[in-house]
Amino acid sequence: MPASPPNPASIDFAALDMLRVVHELGSFTAAAEKLNVNQSAVSYTIGKLRACFQDPLFVREGGRQVATDRCEEILAKSLQMLGMLDEMLQPDAFAPGQATQNVTIACNYYERVLLIPGIVAAIRQVAPKMTVKVISSLSDGHLRLLRREADVLIGPFERAESGFHSRRLYGEEYACLMDPGHPLARTPLDADRYLSLNHVLIDYGAGWQSAFLRELEAAGHRLTPTIVVPSPAGLGTLIAGSDLVATIPRRLGARDAETLTLAPSPFRGRFDVSLVWAAHTNASAMHRWLRDLIWSACRG
Template identity: 40%
Template sequence: MTDPFALDFAALRCLRMVHDLGSFSRAAESLGIGQPSVSYTIGRLREAFGDPLFVRQGGGIFATERCVEIVETAGRMVDEFEALAAPRLFDPGSAELTVGISCNFYERVTILPELTRMLRREAPGIRLNIIPSQVRGREQLKRGESDMLIGPIRIEEAGYYRRTLFTDDYVCIMDPANKLSSAPLSLEEYVAAPQIVVNYGGTFRSQFLVELERLGLVPNTSMEVPSPANLPDILTGTDLIATVPRRTAAVFGGSVAVTECPVRAEISIDLQWTRRTHVSAAHVWLRGRIAGAAGRILVQED
C-alpha cells in the first residue's frame, strides 16, 4: 500500500488533470508527460486512498464520489502551494517565463497588439502562449492550461479574481454596397435584415441577443459562424449584415460599412485569474501591463 503521506503535489495535480479532462491520454498531453506515467501515478493514488478513483463506462472514464471529494480539496491545496512557491521578487528586464492567456478574436485584435509592443520593450524574455478560450476559459484556468482569461464571460465563484479592462457597444457591419448602409437602421429594419450571427458556443450569448430577447424580438438569422474573423469576406457581395463590437468593426476598416446598431447593449471585457497566480510577482506585473495596454487603447480612442 502507498502511504498517503508519501504523495506529492505533482501526483495531486495529475489527479485533478485526469478528473477535469476525463482522459488519461489528454491529461498526459496537457502535463507534458507520457501516459504510462499518468497511469502509474493514478495507481499510486488508488492504493493511497483505497478507492478506484475512476471507473470505465462505455468509451470513457468517470470519477467516483471519493475522487470528486479528493479533487475538490487537493485542487485548493495545489493552487495554494503554487502561490506559496511563486517568487516574490521580479525583474521584468531579465525575466524568462511563459504565461498562458485564454482569449478570443476580439481580445487578440484589440489588447494583444499593444501588449506585445509593451512587452518587447520592457520584458522581452516573457513568452505568451495565446489559446482560444471560446466558452471554455474557466475550465482552462482551473486546469492550469492558461494563467489568465481575457473576455466577456464572467466567472462568478470563489477562487477567481477579476479586473474590468473596458466596455464596448455594438455596431452593424455590411458590404459597402448594401442598401442598408446609406441610412441609420430602424429596429424594424434591423430585425428583418438577413444576418450573420457569431455563435461562440456553449450557453454564452452576446448581449445584443439577450436584449433582443428581452424585447421579444428574434433576428433574421441566415448564418451562424464561430468567430467574427472573416466576416468581411463573407459579407462582400451579399445583402447580409452582422452585429459586432465597435472595436472589432474598427479593425475591419474600409472593407465593411458600419452603422449604429439600434439595439442598445454593452459588452464588458474582463481580465480574470485564480488564486494560483494571484500573489506571483511576475503575474501581478503582467496583469498591470495588460490593464495598461487597455488604458492606452482608451486614450488613443479619445
Template identity: 45%
Template structure:
C-alpha cells in the same frame, strides 16, 4: 484494500490526481506531466489506498471519477494553488524573466489587446513567450485546469476562488456594404429585425450579448448567414444586402470595407481579466496583469456612428 497513510502522500501525487481528473485519462495525465503512464497508474493506486476509494471507474472506453474523487479534487485545487503561491519567489525582473504565459481569449481580445501586449513583452520581457488558447465557452475550464494563466473576455460567471479585473467596456454596432439601402439611415428595431443578417455563431459555443437581449424580448433575427468567426466579415458583406452586428472596436477595424451604423440593440458589455489563486501572488503574472490593464486603459473609445 490495504490502507496507505494519507500523510505519506506528497504534493506531486496530489497533482497527478488532479491531472487525471482534468484530462479524463491516465495517458492524458502522463502526457501533461511528462511521465510514463505506469508512473501515473502506480500513483493513483497509492491514492486509492490512502483515500479508501476507487477514485476512477471504467466507463465505456474511458474512465469516470467517483463522487468522492470529485470532492477530493475540489479541495485539492485551492490547496495546490496556495502552495504554488507560497513557493513562488517574490523577486521579478522582466528583462531577466523566462517562461510561458498562457492566455485564453477570443477574436475581440486578440484584435484589441494582444498586439500591444506582444509589443510590450518583446520590449520589456523578451524571455517571456505567449501561448494563446481559443476561449469561446471553454475559457473558464481552461483557467481552472491550469492550461491558461489568464482569461480575457465578456465573462458571465462568478465562481468562487477567481479574481477579476474590468479592462474596458464596449457596445454593438451594425456593419454593412456601402451600397446597402440601410446604410443611409438609422435603423429602427423593425427594419433591423427584418434585415438579412450575417451572424457570428462562434461555433455554437458562445452567444453575443445583443442576441441574448433580443431573445429576452422574444425577438429572432432573420439569419441568412452564420459564420464561426468575425475575421472575414468585412469582405463577406461587400456587394451583398447583409448586415452584421459587431462590437464597435471590431467594426472600426473594418471601416475601409464597410459602413458602420448605430445598432438599435447596442447591448453594452465589459471585457474582464480573470485569474486564479495559482498565479495571484506570482510576481511574473502580477507584472503581466499590470501590463494588460495598462494597455486596456489606453485603448481609445470608438465614437458612436452618426
C-alpha cells in the same frame, strides 16, 4: 483481518497533481507521458488515492477515464491546496528584463485581433526574453486557468465565484456592419427594421450566446439569420457589395469603417471586456506584473 486504509498523511502534493493531470487528459497513459513517468506509477498512485478516499475516482467510459462525483469534489479542494503551494513557492520579486518564462493567454478572435498585438509589443519591450503563447478560450477559459493551461483569460468572462479574480478593462457594445450601398445604411434602425434585415449571424459554438442576442430575446424577439458563420474572420469580404448585415462588437467593426458602414444597433448588448485569473496566481510577482502590463496596454 482486513487491511486498514492508507494514512491520509501519506498523500503528497505530487499525488494530487497526478490526479489533476489524469482528470485533465482522461487517460492514465497520456498522464504518464505528460509527467514523464511510467504508466505503472500513475496506476499505483491513483490506486493509493482510491484506497485512501474509498472511491474509484475514475471509471472508464467511451475510452476515457471519467471522474466520479467524489473525484470532482476532491479535485476542487486539492486545486486550492496546490494553488496555495504555488503562492508559497513564488519569489517575492520579478525582474522582467531577465525573465525567460513563457506566459499563456487564453482569449478568442476579438481579443486576438484588437488586444494581443499591443500586449505582445508591451511584453517584448520590457521582457524581450519571455515568450507568449495564445490559446483559444471558447466558453471554458476559466477551466484553462484552473488546469494551469493559461496564466490569464481575456474577454467577456467575469467570474464571481471563489477561486477567481477579475479586473474590468473597458466596456463594449454591438453595432451593425453593412455595405455603404445598403438601402438602410443611413437610416436609423428600430427593432422592426433591424429584424427585417438579411443577417449574418456569428455562431461561436460551445453554448456561447452574444449579449445582443440575449437582449433581443429578452425583448420577445427572435433573429432569423440568412447566413451563419463560426467567426468574425472575413466578414468584410462577405458583406461588401451585398445586402447582408452583421451585428458585431463596435471596436471590431470599426476596423472596416473605411470601406463599410458601421451603424448603431437597436440591441446594443453592452458588455465588459475583463482580465480574469485564478486565485493560485494572485500573489505571484510575475503574474502581478503581467496583469498590470495587460491592463495598461489595453487601456492605453
